[in-house]
Each structure stands twice: as structure tokens, then as C-alpha cells.
Amino acid sequence: MLTKDEKKTELKVLNQVLAVCEDGKSFYQHAAREVDSASLRRVFLEQAQARREAIQELTEEVQHREGSPVDNGTVSGTLQQWYTDIRASLSDSQDYQFIVALEEAETRSLNELKQAVRSLHNPRLASKLGSHLATIQLAHDRMKSIKDDMKRTHH
Template sequence: MLEARDSQVVNELIAVCVDGARFYETAAREVEDSELRILFREMGSTRQTIAEALAHKLKELGYEPDISGTLAGRMKQLYTELRARLADNGDQRYIADLESLEANALHDFKLSTHKVKSTRVAQELANHLATIQLSHDQLRALKQTRLDRI
């Protein structure tokens, strides 16, 4: 059986992923650039897949997952929407904020991989950490490329 602390850590990461998926969905609807729309939908889908995989892992280990996301995540999303609408380059605002979101998620996953006691759960988190690292790197490069154009 999984320790309660491990369950709490995994539920926190599920919330991070749910928040990220929602944020990406919103960004995909709001950006003007069709390539960004596609990218954000793909990244949102990836985040949702990670949340579902972690929820499945918790169920498998006898715990109930919390897939509701966080109030802080929803507030950040609303704040970014407003800033993007008021900005001259809303697409760039979404890229910057989503890159920051990925950096935070990456940090959370790295810490959590070391926090959990279960090696099975740590391995699961490490697998998803690689995916989040790729997303972060892709957004960071995109952000830099877009800044170079300005």
C-alpha cells in the first residue's frame, strides 16, 4: 500500500497537470497563430494524459485521485487571459506564461520524484518528468525565437 504522503504528493502533481491542461486549452482558443493553436492543443493533451496516468496509478495503489485542479491555477489562467487581451502581442504573452508554467511544473516534478518513498511511484514520476522537460524546452526555445523576431 502507498503511504499517505506519497498519495498527497501525486495528487498535487495531478492538480498541476489539470491546471496546465486547462491553461493550454484556453491559450489554444485565444491565440491568433494557427501553429500555436495546434502546439498548445498537443501540449494540453499531453498534460491531460499525464494527469490521467497519475490518477490511474493512485487508483491502482488504493487511493482516490483528486482531478479538480487548483484555485491558484484557475486564477493564474484568468489573469493571463486578461493580460493577453490587453497586450499588443497576446500570443507572446501566452508563450511566456506557459513557459513559466512549464518551468514550475518541471520544478514540482523534480522535487516530488525525490519526496516520494515508493520506488514505483518515483519511477512513474520520473517518466513524466522527461515529458515535461521536453515541453519546457520547446516553449523556452519558442519564446526565445519569438523574442528575436521583435
């Protein structure tokens, strides 16, 4: 049985992960609207959909614990989008700038989520969040692979 403090920690962690997923969803949707490449647009929309699915599942977890789920991302996520827009507008390769920024964002997301999972005392919830970590790790690896391919062919 979890203590009251452990339950509060779970809700805090779930909402932290929700906010990170909201950041990812928002950034991928934004990038999909901004890039020139149709293939990148598809990749970004796929990633945004994966985040929507995670958000739905995590929202249900928060509600199951009688908490109030967050429905927006973080300030740092918003600032990252603005910064990327500026970098992209000044670049010869806007698509590349979005890939670089998304890989960086995924790295930060992974670090935040790993810390969050470590703070949990509930193995079932830690396992569930671990599956979202795996999804974000795959997204990170995909962005890195695309970035490396673009760097070899364009830079």
C-alpha cells in the same frame, strides 16, 4: 514494504502531480482557444493531450492505491490563467503573452514535481513520475524556444 505514512505520502504526491497536470491541460486548452496562430494552437493542443495522457495514468495509480484522485487543478493555476488573460488583452502580441505565461507555468510545474519526486521512498513510482517530469521539461523547453524565436522576430 511501505509504511502507512509512506503510502499516504504517495497518494498526496500523486494527487499533487495530478493537480499540476490538470493545471497544464486546462491552461493549454485555454491558450489554444485564445491564440491567433494556427501553429501555436496545434502545439498547445498537443501539450494538452500529453497532459490528458498523464492524468489518465496518474489517476490509475491513485486508484490502484485505493485513493481518490483529484479532478481539478490548483488555485494558483486558475489565477495564472486569469492573469495571463489580462496581460494578453493589454498586449500587442497576445500569442507572445501566452507563450511567456506557459513557459513560466512549466517552470513552476517542474519545480513542484521535482520536490514531489524527492519526497517518495518508492523507486518505481519515483521513476514513473520522472517520465512525467521529462515530458514537462520538454514542454518547457519547447515554450522557451518558441518564446525566444518570437522575441527575435517580433520584439
